[in-house]
Amino acid sequence: MRGVPLGRLFGIPLEINSSWLFIFLLLTWSLAAGAFPGALPDRAPAVYWLLAAFTSVVFFVCLIAHELGHSLTAIRLGVKVRRITLFFFGGVAQLEGNLKNGLSEVWVALAGPVVSFVLAGLFWLLSQVGGEVGVASAWLARINLLLALFNLLPGFPLDGGRVLRGAIWAATKSFARATQVAVSVGALVSWGLIAYGVLTVLRGNLFGGIWIIVIALFLQNAAVAEASQSGAQQALAQVPRARTLAQDDWPTVPRDTRLQTIADLVLETGRRAYPVVEDGRFFGLVTLVTLRGAGRERWPFMTADAALLTEVHSVLPTAGAMDALRVMTQHNVHQLPVLDAQGVYYGMISRDQLMALLQLYSGEGNDRSPRRIESA
Ligand SMILES: [Zn+2]
Incomplete structure (x- = not known):
C-alpha cells in the first residue's frame, strides 16, 4: 500500500x-x-x-x-x-x-x-x-x-498476532511454524469479529456492525497476504544465493576428455552430470544419459564434445535457492550449473544440497539436521 x-x-x-x-x-x-x-x-x-x-x-x-x-x-x-x-x-x-x-x-x-x-x-x-x-x-x-x-487482539497481522507469532517463534525457534499458528489463531479471531459484527447489526447498530465486519474481512486478507509474503521473504533472505551455493569443487572436464575418463569419474564421484568447462566458460554437460547414449564400446575413443548436452537449464549467480529448486523440479533434473549471462561458469548446485538447505532453514527437525551446509 x-x-x-x-x-x-x-x-x-x-x-x-x-x-x-x-x-x-x-x-x-x-x-x-x-x-x-x-x-x-x-x-x-x-x-x-x-x-x-x-x-x-x-x-x-x-x-x-x-x-x-x-x-x-x-x-x-x-x-x-x-x-x-x-x-x-x-x-x-x-x-x-x-x-x-x-x-x-x-x-x-x-x-x-x-x-x-x-x-x-x-x-x-x-x-x-x-x-x-x-x-x-x-x-x-x-x-x-x-x-x-x-x-x-491475537489476530495476525494485528500487533497481538505478531506478539503471538514472536512468542511461538522464540519458543520453537521455527518462524514457519510460528507464522502458521499465528495465522490460524488470527482466522479464529477474525471469524469471532465477524460474528460480533453481525450481532452488533442485529442489535440495531448497523453502521458499527458493518464497520467491524469490514475490518475483520480486511484482516483475513492481510493475514493471508502477509503470511505468504513473510514466509517467502524470510526464506529468501536467509537462504544464500546461487553464487554462494555453487559447488566449485564439482569435477569439470575439458572438451577433449575421453568419455572413458568421464565414466571412471562416475565410479569415483557418483555424480550424475559433468560440466564441460574451459577457461571458465561453460560448454554443456555430459550426463549419465548422454554417456549411455554414446555407446559403451565407443567411450575409449570418443571425447566429451561428442556426448555434450548443450540445451541445459541453468541459474544465474544472483538467483535464490528457491528459484534453483523450482527449475530443478520443473524440468526434473538433479543438478544445475550456475552461469552468468555471459556463460561464465560458477559451479554446480545439486538437488540434495537444496533439500538439505530447505530442511535447515524451514526449522523442521532442528535437532537432527546439519548445522553446516556440506557439499552434497
Ligand atoms: Zn501497531
Missing part, C-alpha cells in the same frame, strides 16, 4: 494513502455532528466542526506515534524501516529487513500498543481540564485505549 509522501520522521518516509481522507472526513463528521454536541451543548456549529477537525488531526498524529513506536524499536533492533503509510484502517510500518528472532518481533509488536496506552493516559490527564479541550481529550484518551486494546 503506497500513498502521497508527507516527508520524513526520524529518517523514515511517511506516506498517506488517499483512503485516509475518507476516514478523516467520516471521523470529523461523526464528532462534529454526534459526540461533541452531546458533551458540549450550546456551542456554535463552527466550534464543533473546528474542534472535530482538530481532534481528527490529533488522532492522525497518534496513529503516527503508534507506528513510530514499532519503527523506532525495529531500528533499535537493527532492522531498517522502509516507510510508514497511513491508510483506511490506521497505519502500517513496513520493515525493510527481517527481525532476527522471536523476541525481537515481540518487542517491535508491543511497542505500538505501549505508545497508544501512554497516549491514552496523557489524554485522560488532559481531559481533567474540562471545556472544549477536555471533551476532545477524553475522546482521544478513549480512542487510543481502544486502538491499543484492539491491536492487541
